[in-house]
Amino acid sequence: SDALDVERIREDFPILQREFNGNQVVYLDNAATTQTPEPVIESISDYYRNYNANVHRGIHQLSQEASIAYEEAHDKLAEFIGANGREEMVFTKNTTESENLVAYAWGLNELGPGDEVVLSEMEHHASLVTWQQLGKKTGADVKYIPVTDEGYLDMEAAEKLITDDTKMVSVVHVSNTLGTTNPVGELADIAHDHDSYIFVDGAQAVPNRPVDVQAIDADFYAFSGHKMVGPTGIGGLYGKEHVLEEMEPYLYGGDMIRKVTYDDSTWEDLPWKFEAGTPNIAQGIALAAAVDYLEDIGMERVQRHEEQLAEYAYDRLTEEGDVEIYGPPADDRGGLVSFNVDGVHAHDLSSILNDHAVAIRAGDHCTQPLHDKLGIAASARASFYIYNTREEIDKLVDAVDDARQLFAQ
Numbered sequence: 001s002d003a004l005d006v007e008r009i010r011e012d013f014p015i016l017q018r019e020f021n022g023n024q025v026v027y028l029d030n031a032a033t034t035q036t037p038e039p040v041i042e043s044i045s046d047y048y049r050n051y052n053a054n055v056h057r058g059i060h061q062l063s064q065e066a067s068i069a070y071e072e073a074h075d076k077l078a079e080f081i082g083a084n085g086r087e088e089m090v091f092t093k094n095t096t097e098s099e100n101l102v103a104y105a106w107g108l109n110e111l112g113p114g115d116e117v118v119l120s121e122m123e124h125h126a127s128l129v130t131w132q133q134l135g136k137k138t139g140a141d142v143k144y145i146p147v148t149d150e151g152y153l154d155m156e157a158a159e160k161l162i163t164d165d166t167k168m169v170s171v172v173h174v175s176n177t178l179g180t181t182n183p184v185g186e187l188a189d190i191a192h193d194h195d196s197y198i199f200v201d202g203a204q205a206v207p208n209r210p211v212d213v214q215a216i217d218a219d220f221y222a223f224s225g226h227k228m229v230g231p232t233g234i235g236g237l238y239g240k241e242h243v244l245e246e247m248e249p250y251l252y253g254g255d256m257i258r259k260v261t262y263d264d265s266t267w268e269d270l271p272w273k274f275e276a277g278t279p280n281i282a283q284g285i286a287l288a289a290a291v292d293y294l295e296d297i298g299m300e301r302v303q304r305h306e307e308q309l310a311e312y313a314y315d316r317l318t319e320e321g322d323v324e325i326y327g328p329p330a331d332d333r334g335g336l337v338s339f340n341v342d343g344v345h346a347h348d349l350s351s352i353l354n355d356h357a358v359a360i361r362a363g364d365h366c367t368q369p370l371h372d373k374l375g376i377a378a379s380a381r382a383s384f385y386i387y388n389t390r391e392e393i394d395k396l397v398d399a400v401d402d403a404r405q406l407f408a409q
């Protein structure tokens with residue numbers, strides 16, 4: 001069948017065999033970070049065991065092997081997201097650093113009083129706080145595209161908010177709280193009609209569905225390796241080559257220079273101009289192994305699997321009538337559900353679920369302003385990935401029922 005083989009996949013994740021309080025772990029916190037399969041773990045060990053060396057400069061065999069592997073990882077990630085090549089694929093620590101890189105390397109030099117940055121009300125703090133603070137430093141105004149009651153962006157408002165004063169639109173591709181997929185291609189068209197750049201936060205999209213940054217026509221696109229079965233400490237910033245060429249470096253030092261004199265310096269080619277100092281070499285190489293792992297499954301299958309689980313979870317969680325789920329309908333959301341159970345605080349719920357070895361997230365999911373807008377202090381969030389099953393969602397629902405009984409008394 002065209003479905004992915006979950007049982008086969010689960011064999012690659014020994015952590016899923018762990019038991020707490022006599023219960024096998026049910027890991028449903030994938031929007032926070034995903035688990036790491038054996039081939040990716042092996043990729044890291046293999047590097048340190050057999051060809052650990054510093055990159056870009058060494059002429060000895062080990063350095064050449066490490067350099068080639070690290071540089072070719074850029075090619076693989078570029079291809080995975082539809083970029084033209086490594087020149088458009090900067091490796092960063094994570095999505096947060098990618099947002100900050102553009103805010104400081106571009107925003108600090110280009111924004112000033114009278115300029116505007118347009119965000120959405122559902123942005124993650126990685127985008128929202130970064131551009132909010134950059135507005136304060138530069139005098140640029142920050143505006144927010146409203147989110148409708150159904151959890152979608154108000155596109156009529158977006159058309160009005162993005163004007164010739166807008167210099168940057170920064171929007172999330174898939175919301176980590178609502179599960180909403182935003183029309184980022186349409187937003188890119190609107191931004192470009194006004195000569196504005198668009199930055200797309202793809203932290204919850206690159207791991208979960210096919211992404212083609214050129215089809216979107218994004219000027220910048222960010223993602224994190226640890227959310228796509230890769231290690232922590234590695235992420236990506238896509239930038240159109242001509243845009244990155246025009247940008248000043250973000251961090252200065254070794255590897256990012258071409259010629260240094262006491263008076264001035266010149267810069268390396270892309271993407272190395274934006275990768276100062278010794279990079280996270282093993283993590284970059286392992287991120288390429290993560291792409292191999294996901295591509296072996298197929299991103300359309302990944303997306304379909306996750307979205308079917310989210311729809312099932314939505315339907316099961318709402319059976320009792322005392323659960324509110326935030327965001328779009330069951331059949332129009334990414335692989336997550338954020339919810340609250342009447343009379344049970346999200347933190348209490350997650351604690352009781354933990355007694356059942358069910359791992360979910362409770363809190364504001366780094367979208368505090370959105371929670372304020374929803375009128376809630378916190379929400380519980382279950383997020384699904386390639387190794388989750390319907391049976392695990394049934395365990396989630398049983399544990400929620402246990403909490404309901406406990407708090408309903």
Ligand SMILES: Cc1ncc(COP(=O)(O)O)c(CNc2co[nH]c2=O)c1O
Binds near residue numbers: 176201365
């Ligand atoms: C939409 C979105 N943007 C940016 C980030 C930041 O990624 P990082 O730089 O790798 O940390 C996250 C991580 N989201 C979450 C991290 O933990 N729970 C979450 O929902 C995210 O979901």
